[in-house]
Amino acid sequence: MATKLGRSELSVQLYMLRHGIARHQQVKRNLLRELIGVKIDTAYFHPTKDFYRAVNINQVRFQQIWQGYRQATSDEMERVAHHLNFSREELLKFLFNRQLNLFDKD
Template sequence: MADTKKRWTFKEIEFLNKHALDMDPKDIADKLGRSRTSVVLYMLRHGIARRQQVKRNLMRELIGTKINVQYFHPTREFYTSTGINQIQFQEIWHGYRQATNEEMAAVAKHLDCSRDELLKFFSSLQLGLFD
């Protein structure tokens, strides 16, 4: 069975980065001769925003109080424990929407955040209001 994976060229990546916010992934896929899924997965894996992002990603900041966010990879147990599905979490993680209070609380509980860690997190939020 032949390897059917088509490698991304520099020109394709350049086009994708240039048009990620102003073109629909389907239109990008058509232009590049790829599938929509291929384009969306590439964008997801490489942290390329598909639409406008929130100014401050509170979920990343909360998780950053416990874990270096570069090394954070949610597991099935994480999704089950927090009640947040993969699609919802990816929308939050990539900053397409802000997490709800309930989602933030569920993640804090899952990470077993101490009172001091939560106080540190909330005090950073208040300091950010004056920036």
């Protein structure tokens, strides 16, 4: 693709990263992004080193999950929810909506 565009491979990769274009197959539903979106507008969410330490997910793994290349485990989801101080009601509402969406047609 880079040679057809007359650009370097790195410039094409950076363009794709900046514009959110997937390079690999993505998961059907990004549950971690949805979970964080309940508390924070995902457009403004920028994890810090303290966040990575608190949730015990390294930067590479978190970015793979955030970009949809991997699915978060239930343990990782639980740690993020705990870090964001989810109330029991918020978690139940999220889980209830998640269960309902399992039966939606794509």
